[in-house]
Amino acid sequence: MRKMDGTYTGVVDRIEDGEIAVILLEENEQVIEQVDVPVGRLPEPAQTDGGVLSVTLGDGDIVSMEYRPDATRDRRESAQEKLDRLSEKLSDREE
């Protein structure tokens, strides 16, 4: 096994109990690893609102994290559009 190196797309999945940020690292648009960090280590905007990060690892440890506002916005728009396209409200279905 080799310790992870390089820069990955990381997404803040959630913040547990207001303290621990759960970051999902991706490769080829699939989640490949999870890293938990104290929420205070996140770049500023991500501390309150999550989002997409560039996470650089060296020898398996986080070297740096950078918030990516454009990628965050794009991903949110795309997820919302997809959800809107695929779903309808249960209450509309029943009427």
Place this chain on the structure above:
Amino acid sequence: MILVVSVAFLVVLAGCAGDTGSPENAIDDSQTVGNALGVVDMNVEDVSADEEYIALENTADEPVDLSGFELRDRKGGQVDGGLSPFSFPSEFVLESGETVKITTGEGDPTDNELYWGYNVNIWRGDGDVVRLVDANGQVVLEHAYGDIELDESESDGDGEGGTGDESDGVDESPVDGELEIHHIDVGQGDSTLIITPANETILIDTGDWRQDGSEVIAYLDAQGIDRIDHLVATHADADHIGGHAAVIEHFETTGEGVGTAYDSGVPSDSATYENYLDTVDEYDVDLLLVESGDELPIEGDVSAQVMNPPAGDTGSDVNDNSVVLAFEFGDFQYLAPGDVDTGVEQRLVDEWGSDLESDIFKAGHHGSSTSSSDAFVDAIAPETAIISSAYDSQYGHPSDEVLERFAAREIETYWTGVHGDIVVRTDGTSIEVETEESFSTDAEDILAETPDSDDETNSLISPPLVTGNVASGIDGAVAPAMG
């Protein structure tokens, strides 16, 4: 990996009231007992605990058996404040026309005088509610005095105006068949399978992304399930929808498919969430957004009330918009609140009041201190709580605070971390809980067992990340479970 549910441990939580082996002729249907009794005297204003009492009279023509019944005050009162309800001694029978005085202080019990054993007052002098509760936790008598008035949110089917079809006939189950609720041990995550008497399947959440549905699929396969009729994502976090894509793919390709998926309507930024939507798209699964006031369309006698997210525009907070479901089957109710926090819990208490009352409560957010507030737990007044989190939860779940809260209320507590898979079975009246592993259901024992219980967050420093144990995405999803 093979997941087999062994019948290691069987607990009968609450038999129907007719099982208590009461003397001949004594009324033992609990609602009839409640109707037979009246609060005929009390001494509660400016008195010591030794002087404080309330008196109940049996106004019926037959004796009543009070075994297993409890006396308590109103919600939020002394009893909820850490004091125990008064339990009638087993085989305590009150003859027709007789009165029994229950004194708050200590003393030697007689046929007509019983003692709670406290040196503090239970009853508020200026107004309170006297409640008689049966062995199933059902309120069978409520008596308000002073400045308190019973309103709908205080009463529990014993108030006026109703048809009475909910509170009557406790001795006979009004529904046919059995409802099963399987809390699948998925480690640090959530996944609950419900099987209705009509054999419909409801899967609420699918565990963490790292398992990619494998534990859930293995469990469902072992149960012989080939179709999910209703697949619920309480919210979009990866420890709840982690297996959604794999579960949909599995049942769509090797089974009878997935009927309808339900979502809170608040998306996540994660690839895990996107995979789930892509799989819904690929297999053309109906995806419905639910909100407060909806009911899941379930066949037969089981109802599933949606209590959250609120109707209308509800913001983007994933946890707070969790789908909260209350399942009702006969006299049984089960509440599954997702990951909502104490703020949302308070809103639910305000909006739903006594509708929250449930026999079994799935503790919100894996037993975290962000959830299961005093007010919420008191409104639910559960007999039993179930917590789903890993034994060595990296987030310190369940929290000491929540376990202490359950312990103070003597709530039977189950935790997947020690009990493994936890299966609830009910015929609408009595409830059985069966667990994979044997362990105490006393919340204090569980508290003592939680690792590092005084350290809420015990792994802030992650080990170095390595390649080689990298989990697959959806593409390799199903394979591990199929082997």
